[in-house]
Amino acid sequence: MSIYTATTTAPVNIATLKYWGKRDKTLNLPTNSSISVTLSQDDLRTLTSVATSEKFNEDKLWLNGKEESLGSERTQNCLKDLRSLRKQLEDSDSNLPKISEFGLHIVSENNFPTAAGLASSAAGFSALVVAIAKLYKLPQSFSEISKIARKGSGSACRSLFGGYVAWEMGSEEDGSDSKAVEVAPVEHWSNIKAVILVVSADKKDTPSTSGMQTTVATSDLFQWRIKEVVPKRFEEMKKSIIEKNFPLFAELTMKDSNSFHATCLDSYPPIFYLNDTSKKIIKLVHAINDFYGETIAAYTFDAGPNAVIYYLEENESKLFSIIYKLFNKVEGWSSKYSSEQLGEFNQEFENLKSKIDFALDDELYKGVSRIILTKVGPGPQDTSESLIDFATGLPK
Amino acid sequence: MSIYTATTTAPVNIATLKYWGKRDKTLNLPTNSSISVTLSQDDLRTLTSVATSEKFNEDKLWLNGKEESLGSERTQNCLKDLRSLRKQLEDSDSNLPKISEFGLHIVSENNFPTAAGLASSAAGFSALVVAIAKLYKLPQSFSEISKIARKGSGSACRSLFGGYVAWEMGSEEDGSDSKAVEVAPVEHWSNIKAVILVVSADKKDTPSTSGMQTTVATSDLFQWRIKEVVPKRFEEMKKSIIEKNFPLFAELTMKDSNSFHATCLDSYPPIFYLNDTSKKIIKLVHAINDFYGETIAAYTFDAGPNAVIYYLEENESKLFSIIYKLFNKVEGWSSKYSSEQLGEFNQEFENLKSKIDFALDDELYKGVSRIILTKVGPGPQDTSESLIDFATGLPK
Numbered sequence: 001m002s003i004y005t006a007t008t009t010a011p012v013n014i015a016t017l018k019y020w021g022k023r024d025k026t027l028n029l030p031t032n033s034s035i036s037v038t039l040s041q042d043d044l045r046t047l048t049s050v051a052t053s054e055k056f057n058e059d060k061l062w063l064n065g066k067e068e069s070l071g072s073e074r075t076q077n078c079l080k081d082l083r084s085l086r087k088q089l090e091d092s093d094s095n096l097p098k099i100s101e102f103g104l105h106i107v108s109e110n111n112f113p114t115a116a117g118l119a120s121s122a123a124g125f126s127a128l129v130v131a132i133a134k135l136y137k138l139p140q141s142f143s144e145i146s147k148i149a150r151k152g153s154g155s156a157c158r159s160l161f162g163g164y165v166a167w168e169m170g171s172e173e174d175g176s177d178s179k180a181v182e183v184a185p186v187e188h189w190s191n192i193k194a195v196i197l198v199v200s201a202d203k204k205d206t207p208s209t210s211g212m213q214t215t216v217a218t219s220d221l222f223q224w225r226i227k228e229v230v231p232k233r234f235e236e237m238k239k240s241i242i243e244k245n246f247p248l249f250a251e252l253t254m255k256d257s258n259s260f261h262a263t264c265l266d267s268y269p270p271i272f273y274l275n276d277t278s279k280k281i282i283k284l285v286h287a288i289n290d291f292y293g294e295t296i297a298a299y300t301f302d303a304g305p306n307a308v309i310y311y312l313e314e315n316e317s318k319l320f321s322i323i324y325k326l327f328n329k330v331e332g333w334s335s336k337y338s339s340e341q342l343g344e345f346n347q348e349f350e351n352l353k354s355k356i357d358f359a360l361d362d363e364l365y366k367g368v369s370r371i372i373l374t375k376v377g378p379g380p381q382d383t384s385e386s387l388i389d390f391a392t393g394l395p396k
Numbered sequence: 397m398s399i400y401t402a403t404t405t406a407p408v409n410i411a412t413l414k415y416w417g418k419r420d421k422t423l424n425l426p427t428n429s430s431i432s433v434t435l436s437q438d439d440l441r442t443l444t445s446v447a448t449s450e451k452f453n454e455d456k457l458w459l460n461g462k463e464e465s466l467g468s469e470r471t472q473n474c475l476k477d478l479r480s481l482r483k484q485l486e487d488s489d490s491n492l493p494k495i496s497e498f499g500l501h502i503v504s505e506n507n508f509p510t511a512a513g514l515a516s517s518a519a520g521f522s523a524l525v526v527a528i529a530k531l532y533k534l535p536q537s538f539s540e541i542s543k544i545a546r547k548g549s550g551s552a553c554r555s556l557f558g559g560y561v562a563w564e565m566g567s568e569e570d571g572s573d574s575k576a577v578e579v580a581p582v583e584h585w586s587n588i589k590a591v592i593l594v595v596s597a598d599k600k601d602t603p604s605t606s607g608m609q610t611t612v613a614t615s616d617l618f619q620w621r622i623k624e625v626v627p628k629r630f631e632e633m634k635k636s637i638i639e640k641n642f643p644l645f646a647e648l649t650m651k652d653s654n655s656f657h658a659t660c661l662d663s664y665p666p667i668f669y670l671n672d673t674s675k676k677i678i679k680l681v682h683a684i685n686d687f688y689g690e691t692i693a694a695y696t697f698d699a700g701p702n703a704v705i706y707y708l709e710e711n712e713s714k715l716f717s718i719i720y721k722l723f724n725k726v727e728g729w730s731s732k733y734s735s736e737q738l739g740e741f742n743q744e745f746e747n748l749k750s751k752i753d754f755a756l757d758d759e760l761y762k763g764v765s766r767i768i769l770t771k772v773g774p775g776p777q778d779t780s781e782s783l784i785d786f787a788t789g790l791p792k
Binding site for chain 2: 220221223224225228229251254255258259261262263265266267268269270272275276279282283286
């Protein structure tokens, strides 16, 4: 039995200019362009291996060790598009094996808990599409391929690139110009880091797809956001990245997170993703920036209560002297810092203590279940690892 | 010593179309028109007595039994305008005593705790201005007088009328057309009642004046709210009141509360008035309306976490069967209902219980410190009561 296989990794991305609202639900076409930072795969990544063989009668998927259904319309749309591109190749070159007709085995694993609400679907669909594109040896650019990932999960298209990524909304009805492009590679501005505060949620939030539909249909303020606010901010934010202007990038990021959540609140019935802990983190970041007299940190919140705080590496001790003080009881520090380094953050806080003019809520950590320390990172990577047994075509 | 005195009561009003944003801070000119419901003075009112005499050398104020400063610019502006109108009368009729030149003693008391965050300044400035207008026997209409109250506290102008009141923003730079008018008197739609859930706040919120300034200066979405959203909603809401269309009135009220809080969240730095308890109350009201398949209740939130829920008297047992179940441990029921009546709400809940398809949070009451049960009511009232000793001109 000849088995063809390919493997890739793909990253998580966290939007700094938010995607919220679909103009076409099936094609996942957005009502506005968006921008994101791709996070390091050392901390958050999906690893996906795919295999195909004439012996495979059907498509099969194993996610984090468990066989799952491939039946969702979105996944089916991705597979259909990828097979169609492979078919074009096969039709134009009769020497190529007709693997587009074979079943696919897909095995995928995250290096982080799915339950944390960390945009795992973006990394997941990105890895799925890239792995199959490699398997099929598709000649298309990653921007072209990103249109297929977009059909799986809108924000997945941005995980096709590393560094700083724009998803251009496009204007065509068939979505042919709604794709991800690189704003700048990770090397351009490699000293951006991120703290993710995983905030404990009471219960499940409104799923983002239905939330978006409610906002588009009912929020008056949303129409202004997509027509006037975002187009201007999109250009300003790209410029702030090109110019590596952190204070501007940070301000635009915070404003856009607030604008997105404001349109959720303006929906009917209103949608709430930020809880009291999220709000306290927002106030904390503003207090820290005020305290230092410069914008050293920027929060952003997706469709959930988790905070992602971006900062420049050179400001880490300024930020962590306060953040570590407040959240040192939360799991996640020791995997990145020695106890000596953590001691230095403590020492730094002691030095500052008498000057701190804002209240430090010593119970705030109770609303946070985990801290993830990461940074900007590259796009999908090749790897020699494989999750599939080459002999059987099944998960190892 | 001849002493001239006058006394009035004035009500609290709670906006259903929110006032948020000043185009002129000194004159309290708003960026949009607003609408409110005047609440019954049986439950919430200010009682103000004023006296003047040639023996009074200076203006003095006693609030809830304590002497307070009259030095604020806003209060001074009110007194100046009232004296100026009295002076015009005196100039045109030399028989009138020249009381505009005398000192004023002002004694004021609320029948509710100021600390509860219940728009006491609206009732306070309304009572102050009406009492002095009576003392001075001013011939101006209440709409004219409302312009003076507006300078004390913007929303105070709406407390000059009972029932349903509009504050027309006007367009003149001097504020001469920014005044309150009656949309409909209490008799027109007398069966609207209100439950106020006083929500415990962590700490003091952003004061509304500085909050408004931040929103006007920084929120992109706010510009759309005042230009497009509110003008349309203002006409629709007036119509819903004229037509006594509760479901429409309720929907517009809830949407406008959410829209106002959305522009607060879109401010930079963002302003939060709703806390997790407020949000749970919002979800509860939507769940109750969904459960009954009709809009029987409408929430609205001012610049704080307290919920005001409007409903029609005929739907009281539908609403209270659920509300009393959730908040029966909170103080405020027994002053309005006998234990027999409360038992009926309990019984009603037992009858419904098996049909209720949404989660009832049995800890929600812990976030609520007090419940106030009230209804729509009339405007300022004459009273034979006086807080001033006619002999001494001092508080009784």
